[in-house]
Amino acid sequence: MSGLIVREALGERRFATADFPISVGGPGSTILVGGCLPGVHAYIGLHEEQLFVQPAEDAEVLLNGLRLTSSSWLRSGDVVNLGPSRLCIARQDGRFGEDFVARVDDGSSGNITAPPIIAAGAGIHGENDGESERIDIVDFRRSDADSTPRRFLVSPARAMMGIAAIVVAAALWFMFTAVSISVVTDPAQARLDLDGPAPIVRFGGHVLLRSGSYRIRAQQDGYASAHIDVTVTKEPNQRFRLELAKLPGRLQIDVPVSAKIEVDGKEQGVAPGEFELAAGRHTVSITAPRYRPFSDTLEIEGGGKTQVFSPQLEPDWALVEVKSAPPGAEVRVDGRRVGVTPLRTEILAGSHPLELRLAGFKSWTTDVQIEAGQPVSLGPITLGLPDGRLMLHSEPAGAGVSVAGVYRGQTPLQLELRPELPHTIVLTRPGYASASRQLSLRAGESRSLSIPLEGVFGEIELHAQPSDAQLYVDGEARGAANQTLRLVATTHEIVIRKAGFVDFKTSVTPRPGMRQIVEAKLPTVEQSRLAATPATVQTKDGLQLRRMPIGRFTMGSSRREPGRRANEAQREVEFKRSYYISVTEVTNAQFRRFRSSHRSGVIGQHTLDLDNQPVVGVSWGDAAQYCNWLSQQEGLSPAYESKGGRLVGVEPMTTGYRLPTDAEWEWAARYETATRLRRYPWGDTLPVVPRSGNYADATARLILQDVIPEYDDGFAASAPVGRFPPNPLGLHDMGGNVAEWVHDLYTVGLSTSQPAVDPMGPAEGRQHVIRGSSWRHSSVTDLRLSARDFGDAARNDIGFRIARYAQ
Template sequence: MSQDEPSNHEHPKSEQADEIITPIDFTPHDSSADKFSFRPSPVKAAISFVLVCFALTAWFVLSAKSVFIDAQPLGSIVEMQSPTAIKIGPRYLVLAGEYDIFVSADGFYDLDTTITVGDAQAQTFQIQLLLLPGFLNVNSNIEAASVFIDGEEIGLTPLSQIELAAGEHDVQVRKDRYEPVQQLIEIEGRQQEQSLSVELLPAWANVSFSTSPAGAAVTVNGEEIGLTPLNAELLEGEHEVLIKLNAHKAWTENLSITARVDQSLPLIELEQADGLVLLQSTPSNAGVTLDGAYQGQTPLELTIAPGQSHELTFFLNGYEELRRNIQTQADEELALDVSLNPILSSVAILANPPDAELFINGEFRGSANQTVELLAASQIIEIRAEGFVPFTQAFISRPGLEQQLNVSLVTLEQERINNIQPMITSSNGQDLKLLYPGDFVMGASRRESGRQANESLRSISLTRAYYLSLTEVSNAQFKRFDPEHSSGVIDRISLSNNNQPVVEITWEQAALYCNWLSQQEGLPLFYNVQNGRVVDSNPNSSGYRLPTEAEWAWSARVESEDPTSLLKFPWGAALPPPPNHGNYADLSSASILGRVLINYNDSFVASAPVASFPPNANGFYDLGGNVAEWVHDYYGTAIQLGSNIEVNPYGPESGTYHVVRGSSWAHGSVTELRLSYRDYSNESRDDVGFRIARTLEP
């Protein structure tokens, strides 16, 4: 296509493109030509007004609530102060909301209040008017009586125009010496006037008093009211009357008075007053009789009938009896002081030690060795000397007899010894016997049959007395310390019966039991315990403990005053044991033991109840036989007999094992049955128990 040819996108020119637009004048539209012309009609206006009123009335009637004001008393005037409230008969038509009302009635207080009308179609409001007060006049036959109304004092009679609220009131009229009057009165109110007349009655009676002689003072209830003859007004009730006249005895009486019932008492004859005598004696506390009747001890005041002679007698143990005659006048006061003559006797006192001192009735009299003059009455004689127990005795000397008092004082140490109990019982029921040991040789000679190497002879000196339990500790006693403990069984034979000795316990368990028992009795603990383990002991403690090996040996082997004569076996010097002597390895135990005593049968396969067999000469049971026993000592190599004497030995200070002494139901050999036999262990066994001990003096 050549450039001279027209494009297909070009529009052809309009033929009118060159026409010219010519302007013209604009004229606005005249709207006045379209207005509607209205002229109001009176008829139409009236109809419209009626329709509006009808609509409003219909709306009010449909929306209004019917309200009834129930006002009491009947006949009350009710005014609802609202221009929109319409009253129809007894009811009002009102819209919901608040309205002021005014209610009134004759004799009642006016009420001006507000009510709130809710959405309910018909509503009733209760209104109760309050009565106006009334007036009360109160008169009484006795002027100036106090008037109380409802407990409040109003004034004195006569009273008028007392304004009171309508209703019941409590009226009381009171006057001193008159009976009060109380009455309930109903006040009608409405400002009406009511009257109450009260008659007060006397609350007393006239009582006449006359005495011979006259002129006596009359006192009623502590207040003097006049002299006889006397006519007095006494109020109703009980009265204590006292009539007194100088030099005469007082007359007293309790009178019961009834109001308005007069009394005239008979003539009262007043008796002459007794005389008053003050009696004293040297010494004091002497007994006194008046005309043979006992009166008391000096110092003493006596009243005596006047105008006649009376006999006074003074007496006191150790003194001569004294008599005096006395006479007094009416209302006279006399004083009589007498001295009693002592009755003495001689008593020779001989005292030991020679430097002892004498005290009689607490008074120091010098050396006790003297002859003293004592009253013929009970005297407290005391003789004292340093380091000795004082002697005190009530002594009665006998006049005319030669008397002598011989006294030997006991030293404090001897008194302490005398007061020591030979037997004590622990709080767990164990009896312990006191032993006074001495010097002896512990162990066995090398030549003794059955002797072991650990039984070396040792010189022992026991200087402290000690208590040792008569029996081994039983299962029942140990279970009070450890309720869970069991002594076990052997070959189906129980070792845990209550009366059997406790076994299967370690040495430490036995020591802890001793401490527990000391705690029960407030004693110092013998064993020192740390973290539940015994670490050492306190030899100076008097608490419970295990016996030392030496104490055990003395108790078991020394049975006479000669400590060199020691038992070899529990029963004597040679085998076999006598029948029924103790519980050893016998024929009854042959089924469970390898070695037993031939021809001996104690009838117990294992342990027997404690004290089943006779005690030894010292009174202890089962020191040989039944169960072997833990003692306090650690086990160690014994010191050979020599010049060194062991005084109160407690054994080695430490060790791995503890000593076990005595034979048991499982022992039947010569070695084991000997009392010098020494065993040791650090474990519990079914044939090892223990007994307890205490040192008398630490």
Template sequence: MNASALQEETLIVREPQGERRFGAPDFPLGFGGAGSVVVLSGRPEGVEAWLGVHEDQLFVQPAEGKDVLHNGLRITQSAWLKAGDVVNLGNARLRVVEDRGQRTIEVDDGSAGNITAPPIIQHDARLRGDSDAEAEPIAAVRFRASEGAARKRTVTFNPTRVLLTVIALIAGGVLWFVLTATSIGVSTAPVKARIDIAGGLPAVPVGGRFLLRPGEYTIRASSPGYAPAEIKVKVTEAANQQFALSLAKLPGMLSIQVPVEAKLSIDGQEVGSAPGEFELQPGTHTVAINAPRYQPFSGTVEVEGLGKKQVFTPALVAAWANVTITSEPAGAQVIVAGEQRGVTPLTTEVMAGNQPLELRLEGFKAWTTDIQVKASEAMTVGPVRLGLPDGRLALRSEPSGASVTISGVYRGVTPLDVEVRPDMEQSIVFSRPGYEPATRQATLKSGERQTMSVALTGVYGEVAVRAQPADAQVFVDGRPAGNVNQTLRLVATTHEIEIRKAGFVDFKTTVTPRPGLPQVVETKLLTAEQTRIAATPAVVTTKVSQQLKLMPLGRFTMGSPRREPGRRANEAQRDVEFKRGFYVGVREVTNAEFKRFKSDHRSGIVPPNTLELDNQPVVNVRWEQAAAYCNWLSEQEGLQPAYVKDGESLVPANPMTNGYRLPTDAEWEWVARYSSDGKARRYPWGDALPVAPASGNYADYTARVVLQDIVPGYDDGYAVTAPVGKFPPNVLGLYDIGGNVAEWAHDYYTVSTDSTQVAVDTMGPAQGKNHVIRGSSWKQSSVTDLRLSARDFGDVQRNDVGFRVARYVQ
């Protein structure tokens, strides 16, 4: 391993503490005790052996006066090292390992105490020979300073000897190159090209081939008119190696010449406009030319390439023809496709195809026609005999819009200007739906102008317009006609009737009055919200098959009067109005429905009765669990959640969304106490005690085994919760609105005082700790709790509190 080799690779010394890598600048390496490059544990201070390299070969040399064993043989001078050799320094051992070209010195300093010392082989003549480690002294590298400077030698310079030496070296080099080079052949297509070879020693051309030393080369070929070609090759010692290069023709320049500027496409791609020059690859190309006033051209051209320039002059075919036009009398203005060309007689270029032609001459009737022109085929039109002008008749009617026929031919609707043949009596009929037809006669001279006006007589019918509110206005065909609740006399034609009032949605309809047949238009205007609600589904269903009903809007007094028996202080009275449409769940949420959201929930038991049946209402849920369930329902349908995160808690969204939520305090009481007669109910079954039979699940006779206080004489058959919907619904179709379980409401709980202010779509206080609980449960029996105005509150779960869901329409 010489110095240059060690620039690319390293020697690894693997010690008990790890590996180190050494390159050429690190040699020689000292092995021994303290002060050595590689320190061996337990060895005396100083270097015991040197490790060196000479011409890619490792060797070991003992330090002066040190005992070093090489493969068990004590050495006194340098010894070559090869894979598997072992060097011992006392108890320490160095072993040479080579794996895939990587040399490693494995060092065992003997500290483990398990090294077997090799036998010491005494020097003997029998051991000397080719295999003797000391047979060949190594003096190429010295590691110790010499004891004295060598004497200088005097060299005499001899020019002749130097020249002969150089010639001999050159001759030897040439001979060496010829004897060791490989002959290769290089061919090119489609033409013979100049060859250049780069890389390694220069190539020597010999008889159409090249002599090269084995190695990697780049072969380049070049020829006028062709793009240079290049390949990278690896030349080996094999005989008759052959390499081929293919040269491609250079593009050519195609000059396209046309008489006018035109759009140009080559091989289906737009490339600009002609005339012009275009660089194209050799081969056949399709050229398409679109020039104004010429027929489209398409053809092929063969491009030679080789950097040459070619001229292509396609023969474009004119897309027009010469048209000669004459008239009697002459001097008429000629107009072709709206463009004035001159006066007759006239020869003009007209584009191929169907073209409108018009002749005009003062004092004569205009003459128009269409002519079919073929490209490059001349044609003649005329002589055209121009006639005297028609009479011109201006027709008007009141009202306008009457259809006009002249001599049995329909000519349009009034107001109308028409030409009529002169000196001939014309019969003119005006007709309009809802009016009697009117007939007139007229005779005009050539060029004469007349105006004829007709007042049409209407045919009427009666239409009664009735609507609420009574102060709404009626419009007929967009014109105001006074307030509603009147009878209109209208022409017997179709009219648009519109009824309007600010704050209400307009009503529109059409009506066609009939003489002697009175008609009625009747409606009730609705506000925008009422209209929207009228179009809103009465029932919606969640993804888990829960039904919610659309609740009526209106206004009521929430709370209870101060003298009502059982009233609590938190039942303050105030007026509440509902303007925003909302839905409320028909039934309370069941265990099965809640477990779709939270599968590990347990409602519990009231020994010996269970609260866990699938169709029983879910209980033992906190308010936030009920709100999270509502958000889960919203996510199933892509609705915006009604509750948002605030730290670790859920709070109502502001503004409130149309996602699923809990009914508000006011909504719950509105739908619970709703009555068709407008009087708010006191109890779920009516306005007075006792509890009506089978009216709901309250603390009854059956529950006496688990409760102390029960409703006297009442038995609903359930000691604890009953299946939801087991008892009849209220007037709005809601089940268990009283009894079974009390229900979480949306609002934070607060105690307020009576107020005369109207709360519209109230969502309750903005913050708080507890939440409102509404409705009685299976545990309650007192007059206070059974009333629908009773309010409770809490912030923990109970085994008699569940919930139902609600949501806004929009």
């Protein structure tokens, strides 16, 4: 017998004679069987090439169904049960003789049939003579011939010579039949052991042995043991190589705070701590709160050795010293209280808002830029006295408030004013005389002030047909329509009404010292088909359009009008087809629903790209494409088509969305009554009325060369649409904010003696008309409503509004 082969679920193991006895049982045993408690349950021994089994103390071991109480021989076919598992014993022919085979059947999962229970008294191999081979005692006597003993005498010298001869013969036989091999290991100094048929003779770096199967084992401190199974043939100078894997090393990382550790880009855990790493070069990255990220490349020796790494982490903060006068002010960083002055504190690198608060003093705020490791000293910061507070009212409310020429809002309004200084407060409201007051507040003082406003009146003379129609002003009945009214010089809603007729409605703004005449002819119900058309419509984007009154007017300007250009020739225009025009200019948000990538840009430090600002930076073609897209959204026929590579108006014009014509725009902008036109957006005379529109005001000096002196509309560049009062037709920003593309191709002037009816502009031209002033304009020429410009390219002060025919 050459040994024992154990076959388990994970493979096969071979045990040589030197490995006996072999422990069997639970964890801690050489042969591990499932379902057993920790510890050895039995031993398998070898005696004179015969296997036997011996139970451990107090262990329950069954052999072929009987409990073992002492050692017993093992034969092929025996079954040894240990708990729910078993060993099945068999014999097989091996390479070097007959081998015992022990198959391990794991019964921990409950899939093995339990052994039968054998009646008491049954025997086990070797425990009684019933199963052992019986040998009878034979009684024999010596014959006479053998009665005289014969003696053979051998001398010691002869015996020693015989033994020596045998040894020499065996050595010579081995020398002539053995094969020399060499084994190379990495590392070279590894210790070698060979298992296989004896004899094995080592000399120098070679091993002399007979051909056959061998297992070569190598061991070296700091390396994992390794082995190879080889077959040695009779070929000379056979060479075998065995490489040992170096054991990993341990890296002890010491850092001052808890830190996340990554090795070669993979998270390993938290330091301080010890990490097992393979031998070689590794990149160690350390991330710790309040410290800058750290990374370094280390060489790990491996071999089970421990290396200590103590990196110097750089703080990601700086020491900040804050002083105030007086001291004791609360210090807040990023809105969080960190202490009171004088204060030395640590603040992380970056930009942080820092605020000082002290009762009885005005808060102080700044942004501090912190660089890691660079100390910052602030102060001493002198805290100012708190502002005074003024609650300002006016009678009536809604008056504009300016302090030292700076617009602050509308009444009722709470003002914060610097203490112990005189302040001039001016109140203005359309239709009322301006009022001013001078006052001074103490530090922390609160005061309330109410200022009455004196009305400024103008006369409105009304002529209505039928003559018995009734008049309503701002919703209040005022009697017969034909009368003269004395009204405050602000916008009023005039309604003239009679049963069976369509109401007449208009907005009027009285002018002090100037009587205005309003003529109204109420149409009958039969004549009201046009009146049945909605006064307003709204796009799916929420953009409102108002229906404009039809009528007749003289377009252009008189040669004597100050600021007139040559392209403002006068001509008669008549509108017979009712049309709508948008109340405000198209905004960035509305345009971006059509073209999401559009950006209107900035000018200086002022953005032009807020959602509620008018879209700019668009060409005439961009505006026309938006109109067609809007028509498509609402199922309307497009107003523009492509011809010769450019967009042109459809003929005849559809009811789809389009740009207002040159004539439509001027009629809507200058309209005050059916018979009276405005020169400027606010009226007929200069100077510019406060808060009448967004022009080049004093706040735009940093971005514009020419501005309107002492005019402040509150916006250096474009304003949100609809921020300023509408004109008499309810349209916002017809003057100011941004100039606007219109439908017409540009020409200097059209000479005609006949009135133009619903004109759509010339058929030929390279550029398009631009109407209205913008936030860039301050001259008399540009502020007039009859002014005309032209172009095709986008500008940062040109936008557009939309129009469409009602029918």
